[in-house]
Amino acid sequence: MTTTQATSIVDVQDVSLAFGSVKALQNVNLTLAAGEITALVGDNGAGKSTLVRCISGIHKPQSGTISFEGEPVHFRSPEDAREAGIETVHQNLALVDDLTVWQNLFLNREITRGIGPIRFLDRKAMKEAADHMVSSLAVNVPAVKSKVRRLSGGQRQAVSICRAAGFSSKLVIMDEPTAALGVQETAKVEELILKLRDDGHSVLLISHNFSQVMRLSDQVWVMRAGRCVAGRRTIETTGDEIVSLITGSRDK
Numbered sequence: 600m601t602t603t604q605a606t607s608i609v610d611v612q613d614v615s616l617a618f619g620s621v622k623a624l625q626n627v628n629l630t631l632a633a634g635e636i637t638a639l640v641g642d643n644g645a646g647k648s649t650l651v652r653c654i655s656g657i658h659k660p661q662s663g664t665i666s667f668e669g670e671p672v673h674f675r676s677p678e679d680a681r682e683a684g685i686e687t688v689h690q691n692l693a694l695v696d697d698l699t700v701w702q703n704l705f706l707n708r709e710i711t712r713g714i715g716p717i718r719f720l721d722r723k724a725m726k727e728a729a730d731h732m733v734s735s736l737a738v739n740v741p742a743v744k745s746k747v748r749r750l751s752g753g754q755r756q757a758v759s760i761c762r763a764a765g766f767s768s769k770l771v772i773m774d775e776p777t778a779a780l781g782v783q784e785t786a787k788v789e790e791l792i793l794k795l796r797d798d799g800h801s802v803l804l805i806s807h808n809f810s811q812v813m814r815l816s817d818q819v820w821v822m823r824a825g826r827c828v829a830g831r832r833t834i835e836t837t838g839d840e841i842v843s844l845i846t847g848s849r850d851k
């Protein structure tokens with residue numbers, strides 16, 4: 600397998616996880632380089648989401664080690680992973696339609712003010728911080744006071760990514776971030792993903808869209824039937840080779 604020269608942010612070593620008789624992950628080894636976009640590809644059921652759930656604290660591997668920034672980690676929950684700097688943008692987005700953009704950005708992370716135990720929500724501070732988050736990533740939303748239900752699919756995705764990129768996150772994991780989007784909205788979200796990398800975030804991208812993988816990623820890991828079967832620098836491979844690695848017509 601091709602290895603990366605850059606410093607790694609995540610090292611997955613010999614990770615296995617079964618659900619009953621289904622071996623979802625079998626001795627998976629891979630590395631995510633810091634400051635890069637890494638794509639994780641594979642057919643349906645290959646184990647991509649399960650691996651991502653292990654990295655983000657949703658599942659606990661039955662064996663093997665996951666290291667984050669060089670240290671082995673044993674996240675007990677997604678909150679643990681978030682605390683360490685790992686944020687996930689889920690396919691269902693987890694936005695609340697009846698809340699505004701700024702309220703969604705600060706959901707469960709509200710800024711408060713007050714004295715001692717008497718605290719009030721600091722709406723002004725949150726709106727100002729939300730304005731800053733949105734403009735620093737050049738996110739295209741009408742206003743941070745807009746209700747999320749009024750936003751397009753692409754704008755909603757942008758708000759989710761913006762939330763994941765804020766609050767000092769280091770690794771942003773995205774599971775099919777453009778699957779439900781049209782061509783123009785996909786292009787905007789792709790720009791945002793590249794901007795995250797330019798701003799120093801590491802990104803792990805699950806995508807079935809090969810042209811997107813080839814356009815955005817620095818490194819591609821291929822999974823098949825619970826195993827990580829190959830890793831390539833994107834610049835050194837082709838969409839055809841990735842497809843043949845996914846299907847198993849070509850290995851290594």
Ligand SMILES: Nc1ncnc2c1ncn2[C@@H]1O[C@H](COP(=O)(O)OP(=O)(O)OP(=O)(O)O)[C@@H](O)[C@H]1O
Pocket residue numbers: 618621622623641642643644645646647648649650
């Ligand atoms: N919670 C679960 N309980 C039982 N089996 C599961 C569970 N989660 C995943 N699996 C099984 O583990 C295997 C890997 O699934 P996973 O969702 O990780 O694949 P994937 O590569 O993300 O697929 P897709 O591209 O379709 O989302 C599949 O056989 C799936 O049915």
